[in-house]
Amino acid sequence: MFAVLKQDVSQEQLDHLSMWLRSRGVEPHVFHGVYQTVVGLVGDTSNIDIDLLRGLDIIDSVTRISEPFKSANRKFHPDDTVVKLGDRAIGGGNFEIIAGPCSVESEQQIVDIAKAVKASGAGLLRGGAFKPRTSPYDFQGLRAEGLEFLLEAKQVTGMPIVTEIMSASHLELFEDVDVIQVGARNMQNFELLKELGHCNKAILLKRGLANTMKELLMSAEYIMSGGNENIILCERGIRTYETYTRNTLDLSAVPMLHELTHLPVVVDPSHATGLSRLVLPMAMAAAACGADGLMIEVHNDPKHALCDGAQSLTPEQFDEVARKVAKVREVL
Ligand code: PEP
Ligand code: MN
Numbered sequence: 001m002f003a004v005l006k007q008d009v010s011q012e013q014l015d016h017l018s019m020w021l022r023s024r025g026v027e028p029h030v031f032h033g034v035y036q037t038v039v040g041l042v043g044d045t046s047n048i049d050i051d052l053l054r055g056l057d058i059i060d061s062v063t064r065i066s067e068p069f070k071s072a073n074r075k076f077h078p079d080d081t082v083v084k085l086g087d088r089a090i091g092g093g094n095f096e097i098i099a100g101p102c103s104v105e106s107e108q109q110i111v112d113i114a115k116a117v118k119a120s121g122a123g124l125l126r127g128g129a130f131k132p133r134t135s136p137y138d139f140q141g142l143r144a145e146g147l148e149f150l151l152e153a154k155q156v157t158g159m160p161i162v163t164e165i166m167s168a169s170h171l172e173l174f175e176d177v178d179v180i181q182v183g184a185r186n187m188q189n190f191e192l193l194k195e196l197g198h199c200n201k202a203i204l205l206k207r208g209l210a211n212t213m214k215e216l217l218m219s220a221e222y223i224m225s226g227g228n229e230n231i232i233l234c235e236r237g238i239r240t241y242e243t244y245t246r247n248t249l250d251l252s253a254v255p256m257l258h259e260l261t262h263l264p265v266v267v268d269p270s271h272a273t274g275l276s277r278l279v280l281p282m283a284m285a286a287a288a289c290g291a292d293g294l295m296i297e298v299h300n301d302p303k304h305a306l307c308d309g310a311q312s313l314t315p316e317q318f319d320e321v322a323r324k325v326a327k328v329r330e331v332l
Contacts, residue, residue, distance in 0.1 A: 001045045002076050003053060005037040005060060013058050014039075020155050024048055025240065031077045036060075036299050040076035042225070067260070069217040071224035077262040081319045083202050083230050085160040085178050089121045090232055091264030096123035098179075098204075098266070098295040099318060102308035103128045104146035107153075109300060114153040116315035117298050121322040124179065125150070125159040126295060131307060132185045138154075139306040144173055151176055162204055162295075168195035176301050177201065184208050184236055184271070187219050196224015204295075206234040206268070213253055217261055223224040233265045234255060234295060235271030246274025246311070249282055254289045266293035270311045277303065279313055287328040296321065 005014070017039065024047045029040040041048065045064075054062045065075055082094035090096050099122035103108045114125045127290045129146030130138065142149065147163065154161045160178035168191065174180055179202045186192055187208035196203050198293070203223055207216045220231050235254060237247025248274035257265045267286035269279045283294050299305045299312035313321065 001041040001048065001050070001062065001064050003039045003041070003062045005039065005312065006060045007036075009037065009058045017056070017058065018206040021048070029071060029076065030059065031079075033078050036078075038078065040070060040073075042070050050143055050218065061331055065215075069214070069221045069261070070259045071229065072217045072220045072263055074260060074262045079262060081229065081231075081262045081264060083264060084201060084231050085124065085147055086158075088160060091267065094292070095287070096293045097121065097322060098124040098126045099324070100126035100162075101128075101305065102270075102297050102312065103131055103141055103298045104149050104308055105142070105306055105309070107149040110149045110153045112128060113298055113300055113315065114157045114159060115302070117318060118157050118159055120319040121326065122164055122296075122317070122318075123159070125153055125157065125242070126162045126181075126297075127153070128164050128307070130170065130268065132164070132166060132183050133307070133329075147173055147177070157176060165192070165196075168192050171195065174201070179204050179232070182206060182219075186242045187211055187216065190219075190222055193219055193222035193244075194226055197228045199228060200230075201228075202261065203228065204232045204234055204266070206236050207238065207253070209239045210239070212289040213257055217257075220261070220263060231263050232293070233263050235272070235291075236270055236295075244258065245272070246277065247272050249273060249286075251273045251282075251285055251289050252288065254291050258290060264292035266295055267291045268295040268298040270295070270308070270313075274311045276311055276313050276317065280317075280324065283321050283325050284328045287325045292327065 021028045026043045082092040086291040099117040104127040131141035157181045164181040181204040184206045240248040269282035297312045298318045301310040302312040
């Protein structure tokens with residue numbers, strides 16, 4: 001349920017309303033928009049008499065939200081959320097490319113790639129230290145050492161870093177990480193999501209391999225209900241019956257999610273297609289349909305990458321993608 005307030009409501013009246021809502025077991029989330037102030041009611045609203053609320057002289061209108069996601073709902077928060085990352089931002093017209101290798105393999109590798117992608121215009125550096133691999137016999141990532149190398153690359157280039165967490169027990173290792181990624185396989189690891197709700201870091205939440213947009217938004221809701229509203233959603237392809245591509249990139253998720261939620265949406269064409277030659281056209285398409293950013297895998301030697309070489313771009317190929325995406329955005 002959300003209430004739109006009349007134009008000239010004072011802070012004191014708003015505080016009174018908030019106190020009354022809390023006494024009824026409902027948490028008010030106040031959003032001061034450009035044109036109106038909206039109060040979202042989070043929790044069990046069965047104790048709220050909607051007619052009584054509508055009758056208060058400070059209330060313009062009250063609407064029930066039928067969707068199960070509340071804090072993530074655009075009806076609650078009509079303006080786009082802007083996630084700020086150092087001097088960078090994603091959402092609300094701010095577009096960034098997150099680029100880097102699938103996995104951090106050595107200090108030299110991550111520093112070299114960081115310098116190259118930064119020179120081509122990437123705003124954030126990615127690199128996996130804890131890797132979710134389908135086989136336990138595949139490279140599992142350099143783990144804590146990988147995070148150290150990533151932090152070294154951050155130090156050298158000044159780029160904010162994005163890296164995946166696999167377990168809440170690793171959280172203290174992520175203290176200097178700017179954006180914590182929740183990978184597709186952990187999108188519904190609810191205990192992990194609850195923990196991330198209590199940390200004050202930006203979260204990049206990837207859509208699960210076989211999850212609906214509603215399920216993605218409910219996972220965002222888990223994080224938001226703990227108090228952390230700095231979430232970037234990521235469409236990275238879903239599993240269909242198609243086999244020529246690794247996944248099927250659901251670009252319709254971008255405008256659909258923008259309609260449903262105020263959270264920014266980025267697209268990962270690397271995991272979505274699994275093929276480096278498809279990254280350029282899909283990256284341009286993602287920019288054209290309104291994505292707030294891209295996540296792209298770049299490796300200095302894709303043939304010998306320890307993970308996801310087939311979908312990784314060389315720094316030169318990435319440079320072309322960054323230039324063409326910028327052109328698409330100019331046209332828009
Ligand atoms: C990744 O970004 O390296 C990754 C494992 O992605 P996903 O969770 O989308 O498969
Ligand atoms: Mn990967």
